[in-house]
């Protein structure tokens with residue numbers, strides 16, 4: 001077994017179901033690319049490009065990012081079409097509140113350019129591989145932030161409880177970046193009348209002990225090849241687990 005690095009999503013998958021982690025990262029079983037993920041990735045790419053130059057043709061950028069993300073292997077629900085997703089993106093990007101929110105987002109610059117989509121690496125004592133991640137943007141005032149698309153509004157608690165943001169802040173801190181321990185989420189809500197939420201929350205440096213312990217325990221589980229099945233996970237269904245047909249689904 002050779003693992004080069006961990007990431008927040010791999011750690012989170014291990015917590016949800018260690019067996020699904022094994023199937024994905026060791027057995028290399030294929031995973032589905034869902035339409036919601038493809039939409040999120042296209043929208044995300046569009047926002048990042050617009051922020052770097054608000055004068056561009058927004059719909060043209062959306063079209064390019066959409067075509068990049070919606071490849072033929074995307075799994076659509078029976079009543080879905082790619083065109084519906086394309087139109088949804090156009091509708092969100094044409095909304096005046098969304099337009100002014102995106103136009104107001106200003107990145108920090110360093111000697112390599114706008115601090116957008118920056119790779120970070122966290123080293124955890126006792127864990128031989130780094131935990132890597134990509135921070136969507138570092139804002140002008142030094143606050144890191146990310147862009148999310150969501151079917152419904154986020155609650156402040158949802159933002160506050162994010163361990164992913166703690167991981168990013170810890171990695172920035174380790175790299176010598178002056179962090180204010182705050183993190184911002186820009187949530188684009190895909191409702192009929194689109195909305196943008198800007199949710200900020202902060203972490204305390206003391207939380208790092210919990211984060212490190214959590215990563216260490218996951219690593220211990222992986223290195224001892226401890227991969228129990230977790231039928232009580234929210235993932236354990238045909239809809240949410242990519243491996244259901246070859247795992248629990250074989251027996252039903």
Ligand code: SF4
Nearest residue numbers: 017229230236241247
């Ligand atoms: S079907 Fe259930 S137990 Fe099997 S890998 Fe998926 S989540 Fe885990």
